[in-house]
Amino acid sequence: MAVYKIFAEKDATLYSNYPNENTGLDEILEIGNTLGPDTGDTPQVMRPIIKFTTADIADVLDNKVAGAAFTASLKLYVADADSIPLDYSIECYLLSGSWNMGTGKFGDVPENNTGVSWQWRSSAEVDPWIPVAYSPSVTASYASGYEGGGTFIKNNVSTQSFAHSDYQDIIIDVTNQVRSIYSSSLNDGFVLKLQDSLEFQSSSYFALKYFSVDTHTIYPPVLEIGWNDSVFSTGSNAIISDPNFVVTFTSNQYEYNRNSTQRFRLNSRPQYPARAFTTSSVYLNSFYLPENSYYQIRDLDTNEIIVDFDNNNTKISADSTSSYFDVYMSGLQPERYYKIFIKTTLDGSTIIRDGELTFKVTQ
Amino acid sequence: MAQKRVPVPKSQAEISAGLRDQVAAPALNRGTKTAVSPQDPKAFTVGLEDIDTAIMYYFDNVIRPSVFQNNSEIKVPILYGSPERWSSMQRQGFLRDHNDKLMTPLIMFKRTNMEKLRNLTNKLDANQANNFIVAKSKYNPRNAYSNFSVLNGLTNRTDSDKIVLSVVPDYVRLTYSCIIFVDYIEQLNRVQEAINYASDSYWGDPSRFKFNARIDSFPNSTTLDTGTDRVVRSEFNISLFGYIIPDAIIKDLSYDRLVYSPARVNFTYETTGSL
Numbered sequence: 001m002a003v004y005k006i007f008a009e010k011d012a013t014l015y016s017n018y019p020n021e022n023t024g025l026d027e028i029l030e031i032g033n034t035l036g037p038d039t040g041d042t043p044q045v046m047r048p049i050i051k052f053t054t055a056d057i058a059d060v061l062d063n064k065v066a067g068a069a070f071t072a073s074l075k076l077y078v079a080d081a082d083s084i085p086l087d088y089s090i091e092c093y094l095l096s097g098s099w100n101m102g103t104g105k106f107g108d109v110p111e112n113n114t115g116v117s118w119q120w121r122s123s124a125e126v127d128p129w130i131p132v133a134y135s136p137s138v139t140a141s142y143a144s145g146y147e148g149g150g151t152f153i154k155n156n157v158s159t160q161s162f163a164h165s166d167y168q169d170i171i172i173d174v175t176n177q178v179r180s181i182y183s184s185s186l187n188d189g190f191v192l193k194l195q196d197s198l199e200f201q202s203s204s205y206f207a208l209k210y211f212s213v214d215t216h217t218i219y220p221p222v223l224e225i226g227w228n229d230s231v232f233s234t235g236s237n238a239i240i241s242d243p244n245f246v247v248t249f250t251s252n253q254y255e256y257n258r259n260s261t262q263r264f265r266l267n268s269r270p271q272y273p274a275r276a277f278t279t280s281s282v283y284l285n286s287f288y289l290p291e292n293s294y295y296q297i298r299d300l301d302t303n304e305i306i307v308d309f310d311n312n313n314t315k316i317s318a319d320s321t322s323s324y325f326d327v328y329m330s331g332l333q334p335e336r337y338y339k340i341f342i343k344t345t346l347d348g349s350t351i352i353r354d355g356e357l358t359f360k361v362t363q
Numbered sequence: 364m365a366q367k368r369v370p371v372p373k374s375q376a377e378i379s380a381g382l383r384d385q386v387a388a389p390a391l392n393r394g395t396k397t398a399v400s401p402q403d404p405k406a407f408t409v410g411l412e413d414i415d416t417a418i419m420y421y422f423d424n425v426i427r428p429s430v431f432q433n434n435s436e437i438k439v440p441i442l443y444g445s446p447e448r449w450s451s452m453q454r455q456g457f458l459r460d461h462n463d464k465l466m467t468p469l470i471m472f473k474r475t476n477m478e479k480l481r482n483l484t485n486k487l488d489a490n491q492a493n494n495f496i497v498a499k500s501k502y503n504p505r506n507a508y509s510n511f512s513v514l515n516g517l518t519n520r521t522d523s524d525k526i527v528l529s530v531v532p533d534y535v536r537l538t539y540s541c542i543i544f545v546d547y548i549e550q551l552n553r554v555q556e557a558i559n560y561a562s563d564s565y566w567g568d569p570s571r572f573k574f575n576a577r578i579d580s581f582p583n584s585t586t587l588d589t590g591t592d593r594v595v596r597s598e599f600n601i602s603l604f605g606y607i608i609p610d611a612i613i614k615d616l617s618y619d620r621l622v623y624s625p626a627r628v629n630f631t632y633e634t635t636g637s638l
Binding site for chain 1: 391393395398399401615620621623
């Protein structure tokens with residue numbers, strides 16, 4: 001799989017109405033603009049901040065991507081969505097300024113001030129987000145009287161727009177930001193915020209909750225880096241051309257260690273081979289999948305797509321033996337089962353086949 | 364003109380397909396899909412091989428059957444009756460080694476039957492298991508131990524427990540067919556006495572699994588056919604009460620192995636003397 005998943009190092013949510021409160025250990029990250037008993041008539045804005053280590057990013061780009069063109073996506077899985085508008089967008093910036101995750105949770109009494117908050121980077125009254133004077137490339141966004149909410153790099157923003165009935169999971173393209181982190185080694189993480197027109201609005205209530213680094217679930221935030229590692233150099237076997245084909249995997253060990261990388265090899269053949277007078281079974285003739293073939297990985301239990309078909313990143317390779325692709329098991333959750341699907345185009349039809357391969361990732 | 368909507372009855376196949384989808388994909392609650400970390404216990408499984416191994420272990424390490432021949436003690440080897448050995452033994456009445464020498468003394472056993480016992484407990488539904496064995500840990504990453512947490516425990520907050528679930532096992536009665544081969548009745552007596560003493564107790568490795576095993580009778584026979592070797596044998600059955608928790612996808616998908624109980628704040632009545 002030329003898709004590698006990096007798990008976040010730390011995160012927290014910044015709450016504008018609690019300028020000193022740290023929420024570093026919360027299991028939930030929040031984005032929104034809320035009104036309620038605890039905020040009075042003042043709208044409260046919530047912004048999550050997330051950091052992935054520079055070492056992890058550099059390791060993937062140096063040792064796996066190795067100079068190839070890549071894409072990077074920040075993924076957050078939604079836990080709850082409340083009163084969302086029909087259309088909205090979420091913006092992702094690179095943070096400017098180091099911060100301390102802290103050990104607080106929202107609603108701690110007494111309030112926990114050990115880490116980052118709306119107003120402060122390190123802890124309460126230590127290192128304010130808003131500087132006396134901004135450096136040229138840095139900006140911030142807040143309402144008067146609510147100074148804080150992070151300072152971020154200008155002119156390097158990614159946006160994801162949501163329409164009515166879209167899935168609310170955040171899958172936001174942060175390729176430019178990751179490229180910037182890699183080239184400069186300046187990495188303070190990401191900040192996510194609503195579009196400006198939806199923040200600090202006293203006329204709207206809007207809250208989205210996502211699973212954080214500290215979640216007990218299988219949905220922590222991930223940075224997904226993808227690249228095209230496919231090669232298509234076939235051997236003596238032919239490429240399949242019959243849309244009625246069967247695809248199988250040559251061997252399946254069933255269980256794979258989470259630190260391993262597995263090469264899955266595929267065989268395909270026509271479902272109804274033409275009859276021929278030969279000394280061996282026509283069912284034993286193996287074919288390659290066409291060059292534009294892709295794979296998808298789904299969680300067998302939840303049926304959620306873990307790695308989706310991608311014209312660039314999940315392309316199936318071929319060598320002198322058979323068609324194949326590689327999967328980095330470290331990006332998959334241990335003690336869970338996964339299933340693989342294959343997509344290809346034959347005779348003008350886009351065909352998706354269940355690869356009939358189920359495997360488990362072990363500790 | 365707008366098209367009129369009329370109810371279209373479903374075919375039996377469509378109805379079946381709908382039911383299948385319903386079983387395969389219930390509404391997903393992401394909060395229940397707990398991640399398993401390296402510190403968490405692995406899924407508990409007990410298979411038929413574990414039970415077979417328990418019998419082998421008990422013969423080898425606890426019963427330790429032996430016979431005396433030429434004034435020296437000979438340990439009786441134990442073999443599992445693989446199909447090749449078993450059919451060879453049934454065809455000839457005894458077993459020979461690769462030098463064609465008669466293998467005596469010897470004990471060979473083989474699992475012949477598995478009967479389900481439903482009177483103990485039942486997981487109710489293999490698609491969605493309902494009965495579990497529960498292990499709780501009070502202190503976990505959500506409720507780390509500290510003096511403050513102990514103090515807090517005296518207040519009205521009930522912490523979130525980490526609960527490890529294991530589906531209740533399928534209880535079974537396994538029947539093993541065993542054969543003792545020896546040269547003399549005197550030797551057979553000694554082996555039978557040892558095995559009979561072990562009957563009705565729990566067999567197995569104390570550090571792994573132990574199962575109640577019972578033996579009811581030891582019929583004897585002596586074979587002395589013309590042109591064949593003399594062999595004394597006794598064929599008996601072991602009735603073993605075991606349990607099985609399989610290492611299977613269907614089991615792993617039928618319930619969530621790790622769950623957290625919700626933390627609770629307990630309220631009590633408060634009254635005021637004046638309004």
